[in-house]
Amino acid sequence: MTAGLTSNSARDIARSLLANSDGADTTASAAEVTPAVKAPPAVGKPRRDTGRQFGDQTGVVAARERAARALAMGELTGMPNPLFIPRQGPNTSVIEGPYGATTNFSNYNYLGMAHHPKVIKAVQDAVGQYGASASASRITSGEIEIYPRLERRLAEIYDVESAIIATSGYLTNSGVIGFLLGERDAVVADALIHSSVVTGARWAGARSMTFRHNDPESLRGVLRMSRERFDRVLVVIEGHYSMDGDVGRLPEIAAVAREFDCAVMVDEAHSIGVFGAHGHGVREHFGLPGDAVDIWMGCLSKALGSCGGFIAGSAEIIQALHTSPVATLTVGPPPSAAAAALAALEVLESEPQRVSQLWHNAKLFTAALRERNLNLGFSEGTPIVPVLVPGEIQVLYASSLLLQRGVYVGPVAAPGVGPGQERLRFFVTSEHSQEQLVTTADLVAEVVALATDVGAALTM
Numbered sequence: 470m471t472a473g474l475t476s477n478s479a480r481d482i483a484r485s486l487l488a489n490s491d492g493a494d495t496t497a498s499a500a501e502v503t504p505a506v507k508a509p510p511a512v513g514k515p516r517r518d519t520g521r522q523f524g525d526q527t528g529v530v531a532a533r534e535r536a537a538r539a540l541a542m543g544e545l546t547g548m549p550n551p552l553f554i555p556r557q558g559p560n561t562s563v564i565e566g567p568y569g570a571t572t573n574f575s576n577y578n579y580l581g582m583a584h585h586p587k588v589i590k591a592v593q594d595a596v597g598q599y600g601a602s603a604s605a606s607r608i609t610s611g612e613i614e615i616y617p618r619l620e621r622r623l624a625e626i627y628d629v630e631s632a633i634i635a636t637s638g639y640l641t642n643s644g645v646i647g648f649l650l651g652e653r654d655a656v657v658a659d660a661l662i663h664s665s666v667v668t669g670a671r672w673a674g675a676r677s678m679t680f681r682h683n684d685p686e687s688l689r690g691v692l693r694m695s696r697e698r699f700d701r702v703l704v705v706i707e708g709h710y711s712m713d714g715d716v717g718r719l720p721e722i723a724a725v726a727r728e729f730d731c732a733v734m735v736d737e738a739h740s741i742g743v744f745g746a747h748g749h750g751v752r753e754h755f756g757l758p759g760d761a762v763d764i765w766m767g768c769l770s771k772a773l774g775s776c777g778g779f780i781a782g783s784a785e786i787i788q789a790l791h792t793s794p795v796a797t798l799t800v801g802p803p804p805s806a807a808a809a810a811l812a813a814l815e816v817l818e819s820e821p822q823r824v825s826q827l828w829h830n831a832k833l834f835t836a837a838l839r840e841r842n843l844n845l846g847f848s849e850g851t852p853i854v855p856v857l858v859p860g861e862i863q864v865l866y867a868s869s870l871l872l873q874r875g876v877y878v879g880p881v882a883a884p885g886v887g888p889g890q891e892r893l894r895f896f897v898t899s900e901h902s903q904e905q906l907v908t909t910a911d912l913v914a915e916v917v918a919l920a921t922d923v924g925a926a927l928t929m
């Protein structure tokens with residue numbers, strides 16, 4: 470059931486999916502989880518009992534229903550489930566898996582660093598020298614010399630006094646915001662900010678607010694209404710938006726933040742290695758001095774082919790972070806991860822053509838999709854290219870159809886994006902060939918039309 474999908478068969482599929490998604494009983498109902506009463510339930514609530522304490526928790530219910538719908542689609546249609554597909558070998562432009570050699574757009578290995586021979590060699594050397602784990606937090610016996618070398622290089626790249634790396638990118642945002650802010654403070658973030666920032670505000674006990682995506686005037690409005698009520702206010706944006714592929718309007722947003730005496734933080738997760746002629750991120754892209762921003766945050770897990778996060782900023786902040794929970798209450802990054810990121814930064818310097826090739830590919834792919842009249846949302850022709858396919862079932866279906874045709878792209882639905890914003894999110898890398906990009910654009914146009922048929926049938 471592929472290219473020959475008729476509107477009748479689309480309707481049948483849609484109906485079965487709907488019937489299944491409504492009826493798929495993946496969760497225990499409240500009645501099922503209520504056992505014979507052994508003790509009076511607390512304040513009139515039904516008992517849940519051992520092993521069933523979270524079966525009716527909203528997030529658990531929603532996640533299990535989503536998984537059941539994906540499974541139902543596979544079972545009903547015989548189509549591949551595009552979630553959690555196993556892969557052999559490195560995550561690059563072609564992956565080997567259960568569907569054979571598949572052109573892959575679902576990794577953020579933008580520059581091919583995760584499998585670059587020099588990066589692999591650095592990892593092997595670090596494991597040989599230091600073992601597989603830091604085996605302690607940095608403040609005790611976890612410290613190794615690769616960490617400060619990597620941190621010095623990151624500080625140079627961001628033109629600031631100092632930097633610190635941490636074991637996870639997500640925890641870098643959450644832990645650092647959680648540490649730096651308190652109950653009298655607020656985080657004012659772009660509406661499309663990564664969830665790790667929102668988590669950080671919650672950990673801090675700070676007030677969390679948003680302004681309209683990439684809109685300095687909306688930020689001004691929020692600050693005008695609320696700035697006086699808080700001690701510190703941290704304005705947070707992304708350099709390169711991870712779901713939408715547009716560029717944070719840093720100069721204008723920072724100017725508004727400064728008007729209201731706010732601190733500025735930029736999440737460079739998808740910018741370092743991608744923006745700027747040398748891949749030094751949006752600071753280089755906009756030609757800004759390092760101190761235009763108080764906190765530069767970034768990930769080692771994307772273009773730097775590794776795992777972990779970093780903060781670059783003033784010596785005062787970084788010194789404090791060295792004794793904060795992100796460095797003391799969690800293990801130091803694996804030596805191999807720090808070595809990989811450091812080697813990737815060296816390759817970035819010696820092979821700058823990787824960055825220009827990445828942009829060449831991003832422009833080519835975006836233009837090819839636009840020529841085929843696809844809806845690319847906020848895309849600005851960067852290496853993150855969303856193709857909107859509204860509807861959870863439709864986007865899953867589109868992704869499955871592509872997988873059948875030898876192309877893998879991750880479907881994004883809730884909770885990654887809001888309802889109606891479902892999309893296929895393509896990560897273009899410097900490793901893709903022109904032929905892969907153009908062929909994929911043709912296939913995307915074809916499957917989006919088929920998925921739209923399913924969507925139309927769903928509403929009939």
Ligand SMILES: Cc1ncc(COP(=O)(O)O)c(C=O)c1O
Nearest residue numbers: 637638639663711736738768770
């Ligand atoms: C914008 C942004 N910030 C932070 C993170 C968390 O990074 P990590 O996956 O390295 O933990 C991500 C993850 O994709 C991200 O997209």
